[in-house]
Amino acid sequence: TQLLEQSPQFLSIQEGENLTVYCNSSSVFSSLQWYRQEPGEGPVLLVTVVTGGEVKKLKRLTFQFGDARKDSSLHITAAQPGDTGLYLCAGAMVETSYDKVIFGPGTSLSVIP
Amino acid sequence: DSGVTQTPKHLITATGQRVTLRCSPRSGDLSVYWYQQSLDQGLQFLIQYYNGEERAKGNILERFSAQQFPDLHSELNLSSLELGDSALYFCASSVEGGSNEQFFGPGTRLTVL
Numbered sequence: 001t002q003l004l005e006q007s008p009q010f011l012s013i014q015e016g017e018n019l020t021v022y023c024n025s026s027s028v029f030s031s032l033q034w035y036r037q038e039p040g041e042g043p044v045l046l047v048t049v050v051t052g053g054e055v056k057k058l059k060r061l062t063f064q065f066g067d068a069r070k071d072s073s074l075h076i077t078a079a080q081p082g083d084t085g086l087y088l089c090a091g092a093m094v095e096t097s098y099d100k101v102i103f104g105p106g107t108s109l110s111v112i113p
Numbered sequence: 114d115s116g117v118t119q120t121p122k123h124l125i126t127a128t129g130q131r132v133t134l135r136c137s138p139r140s141g142d143l144s145v146y147w148y149q150q151s152l153d154q155g156l157q158f159l160i161q162y163y164n165g166e167e168r169a170k171g172n173i174l175e176r177f178s179a180q181q182f183p184d185l186h187s188e189l190n191l192s193s194l195e196l197g198d199s200a201l202y203f204c205a206s207s208v209e210g211g212s213n214e215q216f217f218g219p220g221t222r223l224t225v226l
């Protein structure tokens with residue numbers, strides 16, 4: 001069974017704190033995406049990582065793809081209330097002639113002012 | 114704004130009824146995905162179409178069906194509705210091939226009474 005796990009499931013922190021959320025699988029991915037979803041809205045793509053060991057930065061967000069392309073992490077520095085939302089990772093794996101994308105269950109982040 | 118449109122935004126109906134949800138992908142995107150999201154299930158992949166053809170099936174019930182038309186818009190038909198079908202239904206589109214990045218619409222909130 002192809003499965004993406006995310007941890008922690010819920011996270012509540014004070015504004016200004018740092019945090020890291022994780023996305024793990026036993027499967028190898030050709031690429032991995034991170035999305036943020038706010039209540040009642042559709043997920044919004046944040047970043048795509050493709051190469052094992054790759055690190056990408058988006059302002060205060062740092063994304064890392066594991067060397068074996070089975071896991072990823074998202075680190076947020078000095079969290080702001082605007083960072084509140086559900087963070088979803090999605091992994092793409094080769095399925096015959098196309099890539100199959102699976103989503104993790106998400107980490108729900110709440111940043112308290 | 115992702116460029117993906119979904120109608121209607123809200124839908125309230127009764128058990129046993131049938132509804133149709135509509136999605137227009139981003140200009141140039143050939144692939145359309147449908148997802149169901151409820152509080153206790155997370156984002157569940159239902160079905161994917163690519164250029165009018167069904168490409169992948171997820172956890173889609175037999176009471177549900179979808180199609181993608183020549184102009185690439187897609188419809189998701191839900192029939193014999195049950196209380197448990199109440200959820201947010203998202204459509205996403207992608208260029209297909211390459212990075213597997215999906216762009217989500219705003220969703221349709223379905224309430225079955």
